[in-house]
Amino acid sequence: MERLSFGLLDLKLAEGAGQDTASMTFSGYGAVFGNMDAYGDVIAKGAFTKTIAEFKTSGVWPAMLLQHGGWGIGADDYTPVGVWTEIREDGHGLYVEGTLADTPRGLEIYTLMKMKPRPAINGMSIGYIAKEWVARSKPEEPRRTLTAIELVEVSLVTFPANGKARVTGVKSDGDCPTIREAELALREAGFSRKQAKLILADGFKGLPLRDAEEGDVDELAAMVRRNIDALRA
Structure with missing residues (x-):
């Protein structure tokens, strides 16, 4: 399994939230089309079409992990920190919506995301299996242009490979406490x-x-x- 890191993450407090889990809802982009990552790979539009259709049909969605499961030494490393409620392609990239679990780790991550004057964690990254790609034919081209991907997990990460992609903002109603x-x-x-x-x-x-x-x-x-x-x- 390979990993491709991005960082477009937009935290949103669910309007009219009545439960803890609803108050820890966020959205953003797990991947951006046409944008070369630190490993020289680029994802082409449409690369996620098949994998999205498959997991929405089967009901077995990609996991939401923290730091790709870390070292994978213990059970906690691969214990999800929440669930993805929406994953789709748009003109920009792989758009995701998710809810963090009302657990100590979920609450910790949400707190770190909302810190001021800047979030302590603001990156996103995907874990995937490359199914189809086009290799470079010229030195100036990407190492690979990925045209078909099997999405395994989408992680919240501290150090995304794409340093320019960062959190765009946090939305919450100042008159309505979480x-x-x-x-x-x-x-x-x-x-x-x-x-x-x-x-x-x-x-x-x-x-x-x-x-x-x-x-x-x-x-x-x-x-x-x-x-x-x-x-x-």
């Missing part, structure tokens, strides 16, 4: 993890009556907002 921020704010306000999840799922009415009567709902909501502002600061 589920993760809201949960942390509720924990800071004194609620247990279980109580925080109940509130986020059903509002304060989701708490047992004895818990809801401990304070005024408006006062609790104001406290949570203050904690969210403090966490963001």
